[in-house]
Amino acid sequence: MSFEFDYDLLCELTEARGVPGYEDEVREIVRREFADRADRVRTDAMGNVVATVEGDSDYSVAVAAHMDEIGFMVRHVTDEGFVQVDPLGGFDARVLRAQRVTVHGEEDLTGVIGSVPPHTLTDEQREEDDEVSDVYIDVGRDAEAVEELVGVGDLITPDQTTTRMGDRITGKALDDRICLFATLEAAARIEDPDVTIHFAATVQEEVGLRGARALGVDIDPDLAIALDVTVANDVPQIGDAADAVTELGEGTAIKLKDSSVITSPKVHGRLTDVAETEGIDHQHEVLPAGGTDTAGFQNTAGAKPVGAISIPTRYLHTVTETADGDDVAATIDLLTAFLESENGDHDYTL
Incomplete structure (x- = not known):
């Protein structure tokens, strides 16, 4: 396909560095892009960005996508100059071996997560489970140089570019920059909405939906x-089709539940109606584990109707997350159509 959206902006967002609590680089891009797409843009004390498009009524809708990506913080530098880490977000330690990272110390340093060659593994080492606490990062310098350049609290991010793979997109931090991108694209399309829309780029989702x-x-x-x-x-390693949750290329996903939220039936019902009316490819999502910012809004300030739109993505929480271009386009289309048809009169109470 020829992507009918700003692929260069998507690459800029996904390749930017921004672990939980330190989303500065992403925030700068978001503020720049929202400046011409919203009536006002502000940032709160935690770093959340809110871009408001004023509507014709006091009724307001929040649309949230998070800026942070999983990464690490330095917890110790060994006497030999190897860097040990504390995770910022949920990592599967199995995928960390032999990865390249950037250590953001006194200057940005390329580092590699070491892996002992299979030739020298003992039987005991072969049977051990990988743990993030066992990760050592080699920055290619002697201990004295590392001591001068790296300290406890420095940040570490995966080092990966975003690229096309046929009609699909692969790279790091598609979670959740690809959805952040979708909100920017929707904001650019919407003019004179009936309701006020707060487009929110949130922080610290990966460590507990804090923003x-x-x-x-x-x-x-x-x-x-x-x-x-x-x-x-939807990959060969998963034998049961019921465990696929969603499939790439089958459209945007309308969330029914995950481990943090059961979406409001009347909200996901209207999302489905809009998708069907507009001819937007869609699928329903029942996610057994994992949470999203949806839950952060549901009862924080009293009971609220909530819904969620998801982009199906393979290989989550790795540096090769992969999404389908048509699914991204369908997500932008659904979000735009839903917001343009929201007038504040829909009854979402039960």
């Missing part, structure tokens, strides 16, 4: 819609 919880109190919307990636386990 969204604070924001739910701050802007106190009448309705909240969160966007995040979801599992697409």
Whole structure:
């Protein structure tokens, strides 16, 4: 396909560095892009960005996607100059071996996560489970140089570019920059909405939905819609089709539940109706494990109707996360159509 959206902006967002609590680089891009797409843009004390498009009524909708990506913080530098880490977000330690990273010390340093060659592994080492606490990063310098350049608290991010793979997109931090991108694209399309829309780029989602919880109190919307990636386990390693959750290329995903939220039936029902009316490819998502910013808005400032739109993504929480271009386009289309048709009169109460 020829992507009918700003692929260069998507690459800029996904390749930017921004671990939980330190989303500065992403925040700068978001503020720049929202400046011409919203009536006002502000940042709160935690670093959440809220871009408000004024509507014709006081009824307000929050649309949230998170800026942070999983990464690490330096917890120790050994006497030999190897860097040990504390995780910022949920890592599967199995995928960390032999990865390249950037250590953000006194200067940005390329590092590699070491892996002992199979030739020299003992039987005991072969049977051990990988743990993040066992990760050692080699920055290619002697101990004295590392001591001068790296200290406890420095940040570490995966080192990966974003690229096309046929009609698909692969790279790091598609979780959740690809959804952040979708909110920017929707904001650019919407003109003169009936309701006020707060486009929120949130912080610290990967460590407990912390930014969204604070924001739910701050802007106190009448309705909240969160966007995040979801599992697409449509790969050979997953034998049971029921465990795939979603499939790439089958459209945007309308969330029914995950481990943090059961979305409001009337909200996901209307999302489905809009998708069907507009002819937007869609699928329903029942995610057994994992949470999103949706939950951060549901009851933080009292009971609120909430919904969620997801982009199916393979290989989540790795540096090769993969999404389908048509699914991204469908997500932008659904979010735009839903917001343009929201007038504040829909009854989402039960």
